[in-house]
Amino acid sequence: MNQQNIKWSYMDHWRSNGPSGPVDQWHSHKTMSAFLKQIKATGFDAIDTFDFRIWQMYGDYGGPAKYQEMVQDNGLERIVNTFHAADYDVRNYAPHIPATHEYILEDFRVTMGRWSEIQLDNIIVMPATLYYDMEPVTEDKLKYTAECWNKVGEITAGFGVKLTCHHEFFCGIQSEADIETFYSYTDPQYVSLFVDTAQHCIAGVDPVALYNRHAHRVSGFHFKDTRNVATGDDHRHRPDSEIMAPTTGKWFYEMGTDQGLVDFAAMMTAVRDNGYRGWISVEHDKANKEGGDYSESTAISRWYAKNVLEEIYR
């Protein structure tokens, strides 16, 4: 990595205003180009994306490899990670229900084939259904879930891609105790941890301590901030507590926000002290809520990475 221990990737949440109103970057080649240029201009070197975008990659660009060429034409190195945002359903797609496992495994066999024309580092999953579909969270359910991801991880490893778990505050495995039990049943060879600093804070879990405990199997990060911890039933709202929790209209903020709960200096120190080398992904999903702006949040987060975090470790 040319003396650089850390490079910065951008998780591709985005909105902008065009002549036809608010759009995301996948609206047109023009909006995609503008998005990629803005990411690169501020100092990011790669992007992460979502699995469900693969249809637009095929339809609008000719597939992941062709889309990645466009990413590279705008100065970025590549696509580092994809987020497999599965639409969990207890009828046929729920890791804590063994009867659905074969369906999940087949999904990953197909999915990894689609992505195989480019080289990803990670495929990221929320490892459990939504909380209200898994509760009560029992040891057996955690064990079944771990068994599922061990098998999925074996499939993704066959494609040279790590299966890594990202614990949303509203998913079935979000408490410190359940996270620890889950990892005790998973195989470090096949199941990694992807630390989202804000999601863990919202769930009342210290992301720095969590990272330090599992550093040997952490394969990436979402660095973003929050100002709120979930309370009461915040984690139990359909269809998605990030949107529907009644206590908080906007959960996520860019790094460096006032009143942010994430101790990024401690986090970056831990990243350094654990000898992590590779990509850190920056995210601030739903940055446009309550008057926010994706372009500005992206520039400010990269400013923070350069002026604060890279002073600790780069």
Place this chain on the structure above:
Amino acid sequence: MRDTLRWAYALNQWNVRLDVFVRHEDQQRALKTVSACGFDTIELASGTGRWDNISRPEVILLNHGSHAGFLDFLRRASVQGVSSMFWDPQAPAEEEEGYAFRSTANPADADAIVEWSKPFVDFVAGVGAEQLVVRPVGSAWMTPPLDGDGIKRIGDVWNRIGELTSASGVGLALHYDCLGAVHTAEELTALLDATDPASVGLALDTAEFTVGGIDPVTYYREHADRVTHIHLKDTRYADTGDEYRMPGAESTMLKGGAGRRIERWFYELGTEGGLVDVRAFVAALREHEYSGWVVVESDHGGNPAELAMLNSWYLQHELGIPKS
């Protein structure tokens, strides 16, 4: 941006009305955005009244205590300094100047305008900026036709202010704009001829020139010795129908209220259909070893952060200028 040219970014686009760019944290966000885009120096635009606390010298000083205090404020966002400040004496100032409408074309206003310039001259010098960038004359639709004597009278006002700036160790740059009563290349050259080259220079704005029908590359090559300041931005349109003469051209022309109803005139570098040959213009600056500031400006074109980022991308990837 680190280069043989010196690059700065104009903050004017963030300040779209008096009460939206006042909180210091909002200003810090803009400064951090500019910094993340690779610019460590900014241009300020003048304003009026207590809300313009990053635009009106007296108010800036009230907010930050001193010039050094203001520079400390900028440095919190890793912005190191100020290249320049824009001032239009024709724009009525509220508390400070009693809401008076004055014009450099009116000899009776000359003394007042020279007096009004002093806080700006002092501030530019105080923060270590290099240029006071000024609108030399009001809009054409508000100004009687200018003959040679009229242009000379305007030049005289700026020569007097040029003496003040020179005495303070800063430059004075006349900024041509597409609505101004000095409109053609001949009129602009006459104005330059009416001013003292030792103290008064030209601020060449690539988009304003193009909209106004003057080719910025050609004009720069012919007058490189007088050009002391640059505003770099693009446009997709030229004012081919003399829309600048329409009453209320600030609105009727520039905001699309009449004429061809073009709502947006100014664009980021690299825009599709841009009329400014940015590459050729920057090459001309290098050929002439231009030593002043090149201020990239998105003006009033769209989302300020987005345009700053797109401008940065263009400089880095189309012109090959390293960020740092």
